[in-house]
Amino acid sequence: MVKFSYEFKLNVVLEYLQGYGSTYLCKKYNIVNPSTVLLWINMYKAYGLKGLIVRNYGKVYSGEYKIKVLNWMHTQQKSYPETALHFNISASSTIFTWQRRMETKGIRSLYNKRGRPKMQKTELKVTSCQKNLANEYMIKYVYTKIQMKHPKSSKFEVVHKLINQLKSLSKSYILQVIQYSRSVYYYNLKKAKLSYDNSYIENKIKNIIIKHAAYGYRRITAVLRQSGLKINHKRVQNIMKRNNWQCKLFSRRKRKYNSYKGQVGRIANNILNGDFTANKFGQKITTDVSEFRYGNEDINHRVYLSPVMDLYSDKILSFNISRHPNVSFTLKALNEAMLNLKSLPYRTIVHSDQGFQYQHHSWVNTLKKYNAIQSMSRKGTCLDNAQMESFFHIMKSEMMNVHYNTKESLIHAMKVWIKDYNNNRIKEKLGYQSPNKYLGLIS
Known part of the structure; x- marks a missing residue:
């Protein structure tokens, strides 16, 4: 990383304030990124000449300080450069690295020490207070991120996505952090699940009717049960009635053929006598x-x-x-x-x-x-x-x-x-x- 002297920065800032653009200054002083010039300007406006002092790029930050920075960035809804400026951190990419490390590797990654490890490794201990602070930040950050990604979703849908994304944390803890009632969440969850089940069952019933147009609710219930779905016949009947899928084929009268022409031969006795049950095949x-x-x-x-x-x-x-x-x-x-x-x-x-x-x-x-x-x-x-x-x-x-x-x-x-x-x-x-x-x- 290229280090610029205090005098160099001051000359660039003074010329910028005189009306020269950042692109012109980058070409004149051979600066690669125009955002670097803008960062110096903002540092000067915020901290004066102290903001232009050459800082130690190798500075080591504690885990508590990293969490503090990330939490402030989230609550104040600031960008990485704005956060770096506020905390006088040399590069905004440092904060970005903390953020990604926190998301992928968890809280312990923010407490890892830099440099060559010593011969005797000491186990890193994270207090419950530090862990709670990190978890709260993570929950609020992901919650805001989901809200921005799905602006038209209801609050319950956002909360449900948040819980599914942070499965390592308990539901009760997540709901407590974002101040969402536990009873309201489970009420909406049950309602959503029932709606999903109805939609799934309706599709299954519709497919059965397409294949067997003459099936009524009883036989459709049997087919659903054979597929492993536990369902009451009354629920199937209600769904079919609501969608006007009830079978109406058997309500029409059909022509009847009559082959009786009087006694023209032998009349046998009525042995069955209305008993149409049989115990054996072919009986x-x-x-x-x-x-x-x-x-x-x-x-x-x-x-x-x-x-x-x-x-x-x-x-x-x-x-x-x-x-x-x-x-x-x-x-x-x-x-x-x-x-x-x-x-x-x-x-x-x-x-x-x-x-x-x-x-x-x-x-x-x-x-x-x-x-x-x-x-x-x-x-x-x-x-x-x-x-x-x-x-x-x-x-x-x-x-x-x-x-x-x-x-x-x-x-x-x-x-x-x-x-x-x-x-x-x-x-x-x-x-x-x-x-x-x-x-x-x-x-």
């Missing part, structure tokens, strides 16, 4: 036929679905889609399902309504071929086959809320939906699992 199965429309939705723009459902897992074992709801159409789905169940050590009960397809001798003979037991609903009593009726209602509500222009597009949508039903669509009856997951077919 009870049910079937029915329903109509789906596309295009102009007239007689020439209809297809029919005949699914076979297992009442143990609610899985669709097989299905057939055709333009004509004849006997062979229903037998194809039945044969496919029974082939998968023929190895079971017990007889299967096959339940249906009294549609003409199920009274036909071909249907009855097929059941005898597989040693199955036939069961039929009572005439005009849809509740006797409520499980199948419920399936059709769900399917039409979830996939027929759009119009299909062609038969191919409708059949493709039906197949995709049934596959998704078996693999992904969760049900409360199955412990909020899909049929295939309930059977252990998928993980």
